[in-house]
Amino acid sequence: MEDRDGKIWMDGQLVDWRDAKIHVLTHTLHYGCGAFEGVRAYKTDKGTAIFRLREHTERLFNSAKILRMKIPFTIEQVEAAQKQVVRENQLESCYLRPLTWIGSEKLGVSPKGNKVHLMVAAWAWGAYLGEEGLKRGIRVKTSSYTRHHVNITMTQAKAVSNYTNSILANMEATDEGYDEAMLLDPSGFVSEGAGENLFVIKNGVVYTPDLSAGALNGITRNTIFHICQDLGLKLVEKRITRDEVYICDEAFFTGTAAEVTPIRELDRIELGTGSRGPITEKIQAAFFDIVNGRNPKYAHWLTLV
Numbered sequence: 001m002e003d004r005d006g007k008i009w010m011d012g013q014l015v016d017w018r019d020a021k022i023h024v025l026t027h028t029l030h031y032g033c034g035a036f037e038g039v040r041a042y043k044t045d046k047g048t049a050i051f052r053l054r055e056h057t058e059r060l061f062n063s064a065k066i067l068r069m070k071i072p073f074t075i076e077q078v079e080a081a082q083k084q085v086v087r088e089n090q091l092e093s094c095y096l097r098p099l100t101w102i103g104s105e106k107l108g109v110s111p112k113g114n115k116v117h118l119m120v121a122a123w124a125w126g127a128y129l130g131e132e133g134l135k136r137g138i139r140v141k142t143s144s145y146t147r148h149h150v151n152i153t154m155t156q157a158k159a160v161s162n163y164t165n166s167i168l169a170n171m172e173a174t175d176e177g178y179d180e181a182m183l184l185d186p187s188g189f190v191s192e193g194a195g196e197n198l199f200v201i202k203n204g205v206v207y208t209p210d211l212s213a214g215a216l217n218g219i220t221r222n223t224i225f226h227i228c229q230d231l232g233l234k235l236v237e238k239r240i241t242r243d244e245v246y247i248c249d250e251a252f253f254t255g256t257a258a259e260v261t262p263i264r265e266l267d268r269i270e271l272g273t274g275s276r277g278p279i280t281e282k283i284q285a286a287f288f289d290i291v292n293g294r295n296p297k298y299a300h301w302l303t304l305v
């Protein structure tokens with residue numbers, strides 16, 4: 001990722017991509033206290049637009065607040081930085097990565113007195129779980145790793161340190177030939193994917209784990225709530241067991257990177273017809289209409305760069 005042309009916004013300045021470096025004694029590198037966002041910009045007929053920029057930027061600030069980090073910029077400055085990075089790198093559609101971290105003034109568990117930094121990078125990033133996955137659905141494994149307990153790590157913070165759990169779950173699943181992992185919470189109820197929220201459909205009703213199962217409050221998850229309302233689909237947030245997933249009619253993951261990715265199999269058990277289900281297809285189509293600016297009802301969610 002480091003050897004490419006382009007610009008990265010770093011603490012208020014645009015720096016050359018290859019020069020965007022930090023010291024090895026950076027506190028976050030050692031202890032993992034930092035926060036990030038995943039944001040996408042899409043090519044619309046009015047130009048390139050960032051999807052739900054305000055919600056993503058607010059979540060970044062909320063993540064920092066939960067981690068007792070004070071970002072030394074305003075929300076407006078960080079929004080402007082994201083727009084600038086897309087423009088400067090002349091990206092028609094892309095994935096943006098804002099990251100805030102604690103500097104290298106001193107080490108030791110307490111970061112008090114260390115500087116808080118922020119950067120924004122952007123790059124072209126296609127289908128996170130593959131084009132084939134978007135169409136046919138992916139194969140998922142229930143992870144042997146448990147999702148975070150809500151009072152051990154702060155699950156509403158998109159915290160750097162939360163992702164070791166995701167990394168291990170994803171690596172275990174892909175080592176065993178699956179595409180992604182689904183994690184259970186400490187009580188054994190379904191939480192979410194390693195980097196996605198989960199939805200299942202049964203008898204025409206759409207279900208998703210309520211946030212007490214430790215899933216991130218996904219912005220794409222919230223977008224699906226609006227889409228279900230528009231499509232007249234009943235949506236229920238509840239505790240979901242892994243065997244309820246086994247006997248569902250359809251299932252899909254959602255996320256900024258994953259977008260809406262159908263799940264065709266869990267633990268080698270076919271879900272529904274073993275391919276993208278009809279309601280999932282409708283929801284997926286509605287999602288892509290929205291993010292590509294084809295649904296005027298959600299024009300306010302798209303910020304032109």
Ligand SMILES: Cc1[nH+]cc(COP(=O)(O)O)c(CN[C@@H](CCC(=O)O)C(=O)O)c1O
Nearest residue numbers: 038195196197216218219220221255256257
């Ligand atoms: C654990 C987790 N849960 C749910 C979501 C969905 O949240 P949202 O993007 O607001 O709908 C994401 C986003 N995962 C990001 C990281 C992907 C990566 O590999 O890095 C993303 O989709 O950008 C998660 O990381």
